[in-house]
Amino acid sequence: IIFFLIPFFSIAEQIETEISADIITIERGEILRAEGNVLVQYGNNKISAKALKFYQKTKEIKFTEIQDFQDGNAISLSAEEAVISSDLSEGIIKAANLLIDKSIKIQSDEVVLKENQISIVSGISRVTSCDECEGKEPNWYLSASSAKRDSENSNIVYKDVTVRVKGFPIAYIP
16 A cells, blocks of 8 residues: 555645745735845746746746756756746746756847747857857857757757857858
8 A cells, every 4th residue: 555655645745936035025916026136946947036026816927137047957047037937837038048058058039938948049149069258259159040949859940040150150041
């Protein structure tokens, strides 16, 4: 009987969204506001930000100045702002800087999260794996209008790609 109950209890365990900050206030309309050293955790996902507003009715969190968003796998990002579901699985992130597998750096206008994964990235100004490009122009990079994840084929499809070396365009791929 014990062996049958263990899987039941592990499935029944609920994961909750935890929010901590220097200042937390509740506003009218079931809105929670957090400011200063904001940390949100849901399972393996962690977000640290300057501030957030949690809207109880819509179950959405609006973040301001995300310093670090870690998905518990290989992706880390920072961004100006985001609106994300309370379980951190879906949403839109604006002005994002992504770091994938600690080597691929992506700067974009918008990132769409869907089902706990990055689904679409648009307005990509830079994709590079250059190590020596902190604070200066990388030796090489790609720019693209968008990228979409093709989970079925385990691919990422980029559109309107420009390859640049030392900032100069050397190739264009539609």
